Amino acid sequence: MTRRRGPGPDRAVTEPHEAQDVRVVLPLHLRDLAGVEGEVSVMVAGSVTQRSVLDALEARFPVLGGTIRDRATARRRPFLRFFACEEDLSDEPPDAELPEEVASGHEPFIVLGAIAGG
């Protein structure tokens, strides 16, 4: 299944193959690993999906390879979740389009670590 959400009221629909600047929020430990502070942005060509965003993220920050998606299976690591626009997108198919607000840069794609105590 693919999901497509409508654009925000002041945004035009993004052309499907135009490179887009996508905002990504990373958890502290991955920001430290990548050597960045705050949000990062990545250029995504074509459809903006979990896979294309994470591919672009790993291309820009190779050190993040294997830390969000398991290297052997390419699946989301079990203690990480993906959010955007206040929705949990973790279990969406990796090639489903992300909300237009993410593709347009209005909202970030959020990688979140599961809460654990101790």
Add this chain to the structure above:
Amino acid sequence: MSGVRLLVGTRKGAFVFTSDGSRRDWSTEGPHFAGWEIYHLKGSRADPDRIYASQSSPWFGQVVQRSDDGGRSWRAVGNAFSYEGKAGSHQWFDGTPHPWEFARVWHFEPSADDPDAVYAGVQDAAIFCSTDGGGSWKELPGLRGSETGSRWQPGAGGMAVHTILLDPADRRRLFVAISAAGVFRSDDGGETWRPKNKGLHSDILAEPEAEVGHCVHRIAQHPARPATLFMQKHWDVMRSDDAGESWIEVSGDLPSDFGFPIALHAHEPDTVYVVPITSDSVHYPPEGRLRVYRSRCGGGEWEPLARGLPEAHCYVDVLRDAMDVDHLDPGGVYFGTTGGQLYGSADGGDHWRAIAEHLPAVLSVEVQDLP
């Protein structure tokens, strides 16, 4: 030799302690990689400034860090550990087949003469090698794919290659130890492996003297006498004088022969150190007294070493990779605890001092002798 550097991996970061030859005062650097589990750090003997660190997290998986300046700065290198060919299966806790899945690096063993060459022992049990300073990793599949691999089972801590010994007398000979499979030896540079567990007896097994299945916690080898190996098994302290072909028990008069680490004095091949733990169900020292035990005759007869260590109400554990020795004279011994204490002795264990007391749980301690 001007000093000693201790590389300490903990549950929440890595620490580097440095002292001069007196080993009285220590400087502390860290935590490096704060918040991450650092299973192991180890420096190259060929270049002491080259250090490899295993950084891992249940959230973010495995990262390999490398330092080229003695631990002051680090950079992440390759973390792709892919099993060669079809991964196949080993046995799960209930005896059913379970696919081989990479979890983490437990142990690094750098080559004695090439800083860029390093072995990695991983969970699920396999050995990998890098020849480009950790940039890329290639499995030596003959270990996992050996005749008994499909029969191996994890222990409670997972199924990992936690010890790698590179024989100083024979560059083609390597030993590994796996919990809970046993000891394996290769005589052809890691291409093929054979189990070397004859003489081990484990009551927890359906066949107590089975070829594999023994929960070997640690093995140690002295460079001056490489055919002699010492082992701390789940229960039992063992010794082999024929490069693992056969083992005899040397637990002798230890108060408990359960424990995790085992280490050898740098200059005395018959001087062995262990840390007895109450039992497999009670992971703290007998009677709450933290004591290292030393044998000066290759096992069998042991003396408690307690001066400077907690004499009461001490309920910590000492993990398998958390004890090591230096090569100064007199030889030093060091170990870390799950309670976050790091102890050192500059006189072979006669007297101990706390080097640090409030670290996260210590997973590994490695000693580097500094030129």
